[in-house]
Amino acid sequence: MIEAQQLTKRYGEKTATDRLDFVVRPGSVTGFLGPNGAGKSTTMRMIVGLDAPTSGSVTVGGRRYARHRAPLQEVGALLEAKSIHPGRSAFQHLNALALTHGIPRSRVHEVIELAGLESVAKKRAGAFSLGMGQRLGIAAALLGDPQTVMLDEPVNGLDPEGVLWIRNLLTGLAAEGRTVFVSSHLMSEMALVADHLIVVGRGRLLADTTVHDLIREAGGDTVNVTTQEPTRLREALAGPDVDITGWPGSEELQVRGVSARDIGLRAAQHGIALFELSQKTVSLEEAFMDLTKDAVEYHGSTAGIESPGRAA
Numbered sequence: 001m002i003e004a005q006q007l008t009k010r011y012g013e014k015t016a017t018d019r020l021d022f023v024v025r026p027g028s029v030t031g032f033l034g035p036n037g038a039g040k041s042t043t044m045r046m047i048v049g050l051d052a053p054t055s056g057s058v059t060v061g062g063r064r065y066a067r068h069r070a071p072l073q074e075v076g077a078l079l080e081a082k083s084i085h086p087g088r089s090a091f092q093h094l095n096a097l098a099l100t101h102g103i104p105r106s107r108v109h110e111v112i113e114l115a116g117l118e119s120v121a122k123k124r125a126g127a128f129s130l131g132m133g134q135r136l137g138i139a140a141a142l143l144g145d146p147q148t149v150m151l152d153e154p155v156n157g158l159d160p161e162g163v164l165w166i167r168n169l170l171t172g173l174a175a176e177g178r179t180v181f182v183s184s185h186l187m188s189e190m191a192l193v194a195d196h197l198i199v200v201g202r203g204r205l206l207a208d209t210t211v212h213d214l215i216r217e218a219g220g221d222t223v224n225v226t227t228q229e230p231t232r233l234r235e236a237l238a239g240p241d242v243d244i245t246g247w248p249g250s251e252e253l254q255v256r257g258v259s260a261r262d263i264g265l266r267a268a269q270h271g272i273a274l275f276e277l278s279q280k281t282v283s284l285e286e287a288f289m290d291l292t293k294d295a296v297e298y299h300g301s302t303a304g305i306e307s308p309g310r311a312a
């Protein structure tokens, strides 16, 4: 379990994390999301003691990282800037880590196999592709068989097979009852792998919720329905948890709180003809963009990019 309390980090004038309160629980995969510069890496660095909070605190398994006698066995972390000696092989790198942390050599072989690195274990890590480097970083994170696993952008550079491997690895670790905390900008991947989400923007906590609830709150449970008799349909669907919107006089209504199936059945019972009945689909990406739209620091622009063949 990871617990952050009023976790704040300032770099001079810049507030990287601003009084963050959250709990990452064991037994599920928790996604850590936020636009560029939101404070995710800073938070993760503070979790493993690579940066000290300006105020507030963060603990893993009830203690600050530095207070653990065998931290590698408590928290396994893959952070973005991984320092691996380029001249060392994957085996040497992992073995050196194991030796300095009292971990048996047999575990080195286990994580090499787990990360699919058997065929390159003796090669210089400096010659590794981005994907191989990621696998090596993940192998190192798992070396101590930790109860908490924290990975910053683990799918970065991985091919589709690697992405699938990570997905199964993370869900498997959570199923074993471990705490799994993972950041990614790949929303489609997060939607598949994460149960819970912590979303930050400009250092602040924006949401601490489930994937399902975030999508629902972004309108993912809305049904669009078109009928010639919107007033009668409104009456037929009315109920305590039902929310119906639509422009006055318009034949199109947006309904929340009733499924498309039940709208169709109730319309039929009342003899109301429908022209359209469609469940609105909202992706995690859309829900995320909606939630973070005011917290994006770095906006891109396509203005000024001329399409080919257009006269300048």
Ligand SMILES: Nc1ncnc2c1ncn2[C@@H]1O[C@H](COP(=O)(O)OP(=O)(O)OP(=O)(O)O)[C@@H](O)[C@H]1O
Pocket: 011, 014, 015, 016, 034, 035, 036, 037, 038, 039, 040, 041, 042, 043
């Ligand atoms: N060592 C540092 N010195 C000064 N400012 C820093 C330092 N580290 C981070 N920052 C600033 O703190 C803010 C949060 O950065 P951080 O890297 O934690 O964000 P992030 O959410 O991980 O971003 P990304 O998604 O781009 O990796 C940014 O504005 C960044 O410029």
